[in-house]
Amino acid sequence: MDPCSESSSNSLQDSGSVSTVASGSSSSPPAVATTPSRYENQKRRDWNIFCEYLKNLHPPLSVSQCSSANVLGFLSYLDQFGKTKVHNLTCPFYGHPTSPDPCSCPLRQAWGSVDSLIGRLRAAYEENGGSYKTNPFGAGAVRLYLREVRDSQSKARGISYEKKKRKRLPPQAIQCASSSVKVNTSSDINGFHSKASSELKSLLESYAKFLQLPFHDAVELVTSVASGQKPLEVFSPNLIDWMNFAVCLNAWNLNSNGITIPLNWELLCSLLQQSVSS
Numbered sequence: 001m002d003p004c005s006e007s008s009s010n011s012l013q014d015s016g017s018v019s020t021v022a023s024g025s026s027s028s029p030p031a032v033a034t035t036p037s038r039y040e041n042q043k044r045r046d047w048n049i050f051c052e053y054l055k056n057l058h059p060p061l062s063v064s065q066c067s068s069a070n071v072l073g074f075l076s077y078l079d080q081f082g083k084t085k086v087h088n089l090t091c092p093f094y095g096h097p098t099s100p101d102p103c104s105c106p107l108r109q110a111w112g113s114v115d116s117l118i119g120r121l122r123a124a125y126e127e128n129g130g131s132y133k134t135n136p137f138g139a140g141a142v143r144l145y146l147r148e149v150r151d152s153q154s155k156a157r158g159i160s161y162e163k164k165k166r167k168r169l170p171p172q173a174i175q176c177a178s179s180s181v182k183v184n185t186s187s188d189i190n191g192f193h194s195k196a197s198s199e200l201k202s203l204l205e206s207y208a209k210f211l212q213l214p215f216h217d218a219v220e221l222v223t224s225v226a227s228g229q230k231p232l233e234v235f236s237p238n239l240i241d242w243m244n245f246a247v248c249l250n251a252w253n254l255n256s257n258g259i260t261i262p263l264n265w266e267l268l269c270s271l272l273q274q275s276v277s278s
Contacts, residue, residue: 037217039120039234046117047124050074063130068139071121075114075145082108087156095158111150112237118142119233126231138233200248207245211238222246 054061086108093099122137208218224230235242
C-alpha cells in the first residue's frame, strides 16, 4: 500500500480523538487537549515514514546524515506506490488527459502529491531540530526535481499545472463597491458593521473548510508562517488561496471588536513579500 495514501486515509480516524485531563480542584473546569489538525497528523506520519526509510538503508542513516540525494531516493522509492498513469513518448495516449484503453505506461506519484509531501517534510525537518540552512528538502536539486516532474507529467498527461488567472472586477463594480463603503462608514466609527463582521467570519470559516482545516487551525497556521515560525512551503500547493485567506483574515481582525489574532499589516506585508519572492 502507498504510505502516503495510507496516511491520508487514516487522518479522519486520528482526528476524532480528543483527550480530557481532569482537574485536581473541583472549582476549576477540566482542561481539554486540542486535537492536532489534519495537516499536523499528515506531517507527522510523513516524517515517520521518511525516518523509517533512512533506517532501512544499507548502511542506515540518521536524519542529520541525510542529504538531498537521499530525499530524491525516497521520492523514487515512493513512485512504486503511485496511482497516476504517466504516458511514455511512444504511447498513443501521450498528451491526453484520459486514455480510453489500457496501456503499459508506468504508474507514478502525482506531482501535486509529491510537492505537498516535500512541503510537509521540509517543515517537519526544522521542527525536529534541523536547521533551515541545511534542510535537504529545500535543496536546489529537490526543487529542480519537482520542476522536472511537474513539466514531464504536464506534457505526458495533457494537463496544465499553471495557476489560472483570476478575472479582474470591471471598473463599474469597483466604483460601486467603493461608494458602498463610503456610505456605510458614516454609521460605524470603524467603518465596519457587526453584521459585516459576522458575514466575513462566516466566509473565513467556509474558506478554511475549503483549505481542509478547521478555522482556528487555519488562523494558527497563517500567523505561524507570518511570524516566521513555519516556512511558507506549508501553504503548498494552494499558496494563492492561503494568501487570499490571510488578507481577509487581517481585514476581519483589524475591524472586529474583541478579536485578538496576532496578525497585523506589517506581518501580512511580510507574508505577501515571501509569497512574491517564492
